[in-house]
Amino acid sequence: MLAFITVGSTRFDGLIQSVFSTPVLTNFSNKGYTNIVVQCGNSEFPHVHLLAQGEQSFQLEKDGLLIECWKFKPSLQEDYERADLIISHAGSGTIVDVLRMDKPLIVVPNPTLLDNHQEELASALEELGHLRSSTISQLANTIQEFNPSSLTKFPPFDGSRFRNLLDEEMGFI
Numbered sequence: 001m002l003a004f005i006t007v008g009s010t011r012f013d014g015l016i017q018s019v020f021s022t023p024v025l026t027n028f029s030n031k032g033y034t035n036i037v038v039q040c041g042n043s044e045f046p047h048v049h050l051l052a053q054g055e056q057s058f059q060l061e062k063d064g065l066l067i068e069c070w071k072f073k074p075s076l077q078e079d080y081e082r083a084d085l086i087i088s089h090a091g092s093g094t095i096v097d098v099l100r101m102d103k104p105l106i107v108v109p110n111p112t113l114l115d116n117h118q119e120e121l122a123s124a125l126e127e128l129g130h131l132r133s134s135t136i137s138q139l140a141n142t143i144q145e146f147n148p149s150s151l152t153k154f155p156p157f158d159g160s161r162f163r164n165l166l167d168e169e170m171g172f173i
Contacts, residue, residue: 001031001032001033001034001035001084001085002033002034002035002036002037002082002083002084002085003028003033003035003036003037003083003084003085003086003087004036004037004038004039004076004079004080004082004083004085004086004087005019005036005037005038005039005086005087005088006038006039006076006079006086006087006088006089006094007039007040007041007043007088007089008039008041008076008088008089008091008093008094009041009072010041010089010091010110011041011042011043012041012043012089012108012110012112013043013044014110014111014112014136015043015087015089015108015110015136015139016038016040016043016044017043017044018108018136018137018139018140019036019038019087019139020038020062020067021140022063023140024139024140024143025062025063025065026063026140027140027141027143027144028065028143029063029064029065030144031143031144031146033065033084033085034064034065034066035065035066035067035068036065036066036067036068037067037068037069037070037079037082037083038067038068038069038070039070039071039072039073039076039079040069040070040071041071041072042071057069057070057071058070076094076097080097080098080101080103081101083103084104085103085104085105085106085146085148086098086103086104086105086106087105087106087107087108087139087143088105088106088107088108089107089108089109089110089118090107090108090109090110090118090119090121090122090133091118092121095107095121095122095125095131099125099130099131099154100154100156100157102153102154104146104148104151105130105131105132105151106131106132106133106134106139106142106143106146107122107125107131107132107133107134108133108134108135108136108139109121109122109133109135111135111136119133128152129150129151129152130151130152130153130154131151132146132151
């Protein structure tokens, strides 16, 4: 099984460092994961020395897991499709992309941001049952306790809802 971790275009050192920690890697292994793919963006992380001059990715084996780490790609679509679990910063674009693919998702809001929009979005979608929200310090526990079958399927996109809302607001309905 494969877990994909992404910070999108942001820098989120805490999440990336947590993913490389022994408790998190042990819980991945205990849940049956064998491969971890980490999109780290510009985050600082352990093993950065493995990125040779000009290289964008590396692989290593740690705690019985094969870990691939890279900074950026033009698209994350292929990684989303291959993943059995996705762990992400709580960016709205990433969340919507993953939920529309019906993939199990754990989000970790970035506490270093100036406002708490990621926390608000994560909490609201967790209350609806679409994803699990975690903190950096609780990530190992969240992985251990996470049951993807308990999630509620995200509704498909319905473009008419916005049109109807706009028509109603404008007095056409």
